Amino acid sequence: MxxxxxxxxxxxxxxxxxxxxxxxxxxxxxxxxxxxxxxxxxxxxxxxxxxxxxxxxxxxxxxxxxxxxxxxxxxxxxxxxxxxxxxxxxxxxxxxxxxxxxxxxxxxxxxxxxxxxxxxxxxxxxxxxxxxxxxxxxxxxxxxxxxxxxxxxxxxxxxxxxxxxxxxxxxxxxxxxxxxxxxxxxxxxxxxxxxESLKAEKVEGSRYDIVLSPIAVHELLSYALYPAFFAENVAKGRSPLKELGKRYIGEITIIDNGAIPYGLMSFTFDDEGINPKETIVFERGVLKSYITDFRHALEMGIEPTGNGLRGEDLYPATSPTNVVLEFDEVSGDIEEDAIVVHALIGAHTSNPVSGDFSLECMNAFFVKNGDRKAVKSAMIYGNVYELLKNVEVFGRDVRQIENTITPSVRFKDVVVSC
Amino acid sequence: MFYDIRYVKTKSLTISLENGRVEKVKCDESSGKAFRVLKNGFWGFYSTSAEVSDDEGVRKAEGNARGKGRSKICEVEVRSGRFVLKPKIDPADISIEEKVRLMRDVEKALKDDFIVSTKIVYIENFREFSYRDSFGVEVYYRVPRIGMIVQAVAKDETLQFYSRRILKPAGYEVLGDNVFEMAEEVKNVLRGLIKAKSPPSGEMNVVVDPSLGGVFIHEAFGHAVEADHVLQGSSVVADKIGEKVANESVNVYDDPTLREFGFYPFDDEGVKAEKKAIIENGVLKSFLHSRETSAMLNGKPGNARAQGLDFPIVRMSNTFIEEGDLSFEELLEEAKNGVYLIGSRGGETNPATGYFQFNAQFGYIVRNGELAEMIRDVSLSGNTLEVLKDIKLGKGLEFDPGFCGKSGQLVPVSDGSPPALIKALVGGA
Structure with a gap:
């Protein structure tokens, strides 16, 4: 050495x-x-x-x-x-x-x-x-x-x-x-x-309220939203989130925090030697801050946020740590008269630049009068920024999936193709 | 007791040129060994990138083989071999400065008023592989891979991006005029894409270009015939060998010997690569096998692959659907009304249910058998057991490269298809 x-x-x-x-x-x-x-x-x-x-x-x-x-x-x-x-x-x-x-x-x-x-x-x-x-x-x-x-x-x-x-x-x-x-x-x-997913039946293609489980929320946001708030992507013109202080989504607060106790993505220092900290990315829908690695923090003249992480190639690049989703309306009963989706197929094909997505649902159920009917082959379609303007209520089932800490989330009026 | 030993050495260089600046230059040289032991029908596995003797490695793997199971392994026909792919122009003989110069020229071809961001990535990689097992099999190969990815973002009312790539098991010679053609294409597509409309939704006739058709066959059928899914009891085609699963014009093959991105001379279990028929004349002919699944299900091995030092699992290589005889115009006429979709950012499938999703980069409305206005990126879905029944195949097979992910392992593959007409669920607005 x-x-x-x-x-x-x-x-x-x-x-x-x-x-x-x-x-x-x-x-x-x-x-x-x-x-x-x-x-x-x-x-x-x-x-x-x-x-x-x-x-x-x-x-x-x-x-x-x-x-x-x-x-x-x-x-x-x-x-x-x-x-x-x-x-x-x-x-x-x-x-x-x-x-x-x-x-x-x-x-x-x-x-x-x-x-x-x-x-x-x-x-x-x-x-x-x-x-x-x-x-x-x-x-x-x-x-x-x-x-x-x-x-x-x-x-x-x-x-x-x-x-x-x-x-x-x-x-x-x-x-x-x-x-x-x-x-x-x-x-x-x-x-x-x-x-429960046996004997699934088709539903009519239309607009439905949908409830995404924490797994589905993570799958969608990690591809369609998170890269847009990396300082590097903003600087390089690959993100629509160009203006700090502007409202881009509904009243949701999104926080990146690498110091959460027991967090799956917590650490005592990031892979470049920056201590982890709390960064409020969206406060009630208003863009407050980007997350960044060390190099792009210097380049953009912002404070490093402790998001310089290394993947398999060991090259330090911006990556979220623990991303916490918060919303005022919370209820333990959010599934009535909605399509509840456990997981999504193909989330990695979401468009990180425009935020457009169209994804196949896996283990989806239409809930009506407390009755859960398995839904056969349905796709949800939309734009992540529009979708996040239509958040109705958060569930109480908070859990961490990879780097996302969220409960189930209910969205109004999502296009479902069947 | 059966054991095998893999020694894998890789050397790679990646260069990015982003908005005119050379950055993220990564240069790696790594090596390591992986050991498997099969004892009492149970597998033990050990891998390390640290120094370890073969004896010690096998001992550690044996230490993990402490259960009882039903796993078996087959012997192989070709017990020794050596293959060195010597490229026409060794990328090691080209200076980094020269590589950067080529990237800058490609970037120049991308520039225009409406382009707000550009990214060119150059990739080269050498894989050196040695294998031996307790049956006496011994193989060695060395294969280079090279490629370039051309991507740009354009802005008008919306922000849109599009990318093209070339990736081959070859040397520097494959980066010729084609990389400039890719740049021109990216620019031309983006010019339209920023003004393109939202795609329609619902089940409809879809004409796919060869690139999207390749991803389609990979997701729709390729994964379901990987025999490890059959052993798990999680493939919808598990009991369909010898049955008609597609219309008679359909022939699907997996061929690792083709010099496309999924090429390999031997698989990661030392088995000599060969072409496999998956579907012939609409009938399901065989699954893709490892040495284990072939011993259990009476098939032919040769499709076990691993990322780096990971445990080899059943994978595709170059998977393609053979061409038919319809012209592109005839496909559009057959479709009459629907969409023509082009290019792909990939897809995903669940072989247990047969439902799959795959994504197109852009397309056009088809109205009365003719191409109409341009539409943005959209995904499609379908079901393995239904989707090949009505497929109609055009002329002109082409391959598109990519990386396929399964059980956390990425391997290089390519997918091929002619233009084709399918019925699928389009997830538009």
């Missing part, structure tokens, strides 16, 4: 070394039987340098002078401007590491998988077609020449099950920073939804 730092000190004006060590274990279910146990130990390194105000970047599965040389070579042809790197600051965030996850063994995995299968079968004669329980421990280390030397450990656990009966299918999952997963819920709910 010392030799590498000496090399970087000599050849770059500023540098950063990011290291991610990930250990994971998982067990897989196929047609109600346990089939496979997997484990992996992965390590990956990213080196970012600044030479004459220009960034160079390279990654590798091992840290060597070679990866540094490649980063420096890139800085000679790139035009990615950056003058400095974050000094590095951590926040105290509770509930993002659970030491018990490190000790999880194959017996625990077997018991969990069996609990998933049994919870599904207790509901009825369904096929627990495919599922898994996966646990992982990530160790992040971030060092840079501007003073950052940060470390953290994060744990993440997930259980997923898809149940099938005849030509009906449904999935559920639970994700947690701790080893406490609600396996009974995942097994039971996926089985119930698959059973």
């Amino acid at each position: 010392n030799e590498i730092i000496r090399y970087l000190d000599r050849n770059a004006d500023a540098w950063e070394i990011y290291c991610e060590r990930s250990k994971s274990k998982s067990i897989s279910i196929e047609k109600g039987e346990i089939k496979l146990i997997e484990s992996s130990d992965d390590v990956s390194y990213a080196v970012r340098v600044i030479v004459n105000g220009i960034v160079g970047f390279a990654t590798s599965s091992n840290l060597s002078i070679d990866v540094c040389e490649r980063a420096i070579k890139i800085a000679k042809i790139s035009e990615e401007k950056l003058e400095e790197l974050p000094e590095g600051k951590k926040a105290d965030v509770e509930g993002i590491y659970d030491a018990r996850v490190e000790k999880i063994d194959s017996d625990w995995l077997f018991e969990s998988a069996e609990a998933l299968i049994n919870s599904a079968r207790e509901v009825g004669n369904v096929n627990p077609a495919q599922g898994y329980v996966e646990v992982s421990v990530d160790e992040i280390r971030l060092m840079n020449s501007c003073g950052a030397d940060l470390e953290e450990k994060l744990t993440f656990c997930e259980a997923f099950l898809e149940c099938v009966i005849k030509d009906s299918s449904a999935f559920e999952f639970d994700q947690s920073r701790t080893s406490k997963l609600d396996l009974e819920f995942v097994g039971r709910r996926s089985a119930e939804l698959a059973l």
